[in-house]
Amino acid sequence: MALAPRFSVLVSGYTFFESPRWRDDHLWLSDFYTHQIIRVDRQGRVEKIADVPQQPSGMGWLPDGRLLVVSMRDRKVLRREADGRLVTHADLSSVANGHVNDMVVDAQGRAYVGNFGFDLMGGGAPHTATLARVDPDGSVHAAAEGLYFPNGSMITPDGQTLIVAETMGNRISAFDIQPDGQLGPRRDWAAWGPLPAMTDVPSVLGALKAAPDGATLDAEGAVWFADAVGHRVVRMAPGGEILESISTGDQGAFACTLGGPDGRTLFICVAPDFLEHARQAAREAAIWTTTVNVPGAGRP
Structure with missing residues (x-):
């Protein structure tokens, strides 16, 4: 692995990092194929927080500080109790047609959760997905439909707008958040190409000018995303x-x-590729860091 210019390595030797979150002076991470959540201090020291056997992804926190984490393969959101136990917070099987992935949690404890929409790693035909909303009581609702692989999700600092990166859509979408958590109509936050025909994965990937994956907001209202x-x-x-x-x-x-x-x-999650069989068999994922001019803002 060659370190690209201007980056430093914070931690390496893992399978596939996703959903980086900065909290309490630590970087929190999900490592897909060791099935663990870790947190890393600024010196690169690692502490394991939890095991998620069905593959962890998106993370967020309830207002009382309890961690929520996506369990991808069984399509659940888990909650970490004060004693460290992981319990089921919500079952998204009624909404998700593929692995559940990234998530953002608002100030009221409502979680907006994406999913693949189809069996990506198993070679399934591409299909649009429904974004889920999980209320603090664990109830599950369809929040927005027809999204092209909803992935990195963000909430503006005023709590009024949800921004969703659509990895297979050549776009980032935005929604007004209503007081009860329901979403208004989808609109383009940015678009840079036509919506791909959802025929097969290679064709979709070939039609993308950029594929926004995990993403974060900054204080000037811009989005950083991993392409x-x-x-x-x-x-x-x-x-x-x-x-x-x-x-x-x-x-x-x-x-x-x-x-x-x-x-x-x-903080950037890097790996040679996103192919499950290759990442399971290797320990090539890392976190690279660089300094930028504008600080982060909003959620996550």
Whole structure:
């Protein structure tokens, strides 16, 4: 693995990192194929927080500080109790047609959860997906339909807007959040190409000019996203102007977040590719860091 210019390595030797979250002066991470949640301090020291046998992904916290984490394969959101036990918070099987993936939790404890929409790793035909809303009591609701692989999700600092990266849609979408958590109509936050025909995965990937995966907001209202097909991280303004693009060289970039003491450290989840069989068999995932000018804002 060649370290691209301007980056430093915080931690390495894992399978496939996703859903980085900065909280309590630590970076929290899901590692897909060791099935664990870890947190890492600024010196790179690792502490294991929990085991999620059905593959962890998105994370967030309830107002009382309890952790919520996606359990991908059984399509659940789990809750970590004060004593460290993981219990089922919600079962998304009624909404999700594929592995559940990224998630953002709002100030009221409502979780907005994406899913693949189809069996990506098993070779299924691509299909749009329904974004789920999980209320604090664990009830599950369809929040938005017809999304093209809803992935990295963000909530603006005022709590009024949900922004969702659609990895297979050549777009990032936005929704007004109603007081009860329901979403208003979808609108383009940014779009840079036509919606792909959902025929087969290679054709869809070939039609993407960028594939926004894990993403994060900054204090100027721009989105940083990992481009899952472009070996880069991108800072994009509302409307789609690319403000900055940083190459990750020979490594793929699959998620990112802003954190650190001043919110200006960009943490990037890198790995050679996202192929399940290859990542299960290797320990090539890492977190790369670099400093940017504008700090993070909003959620996650």
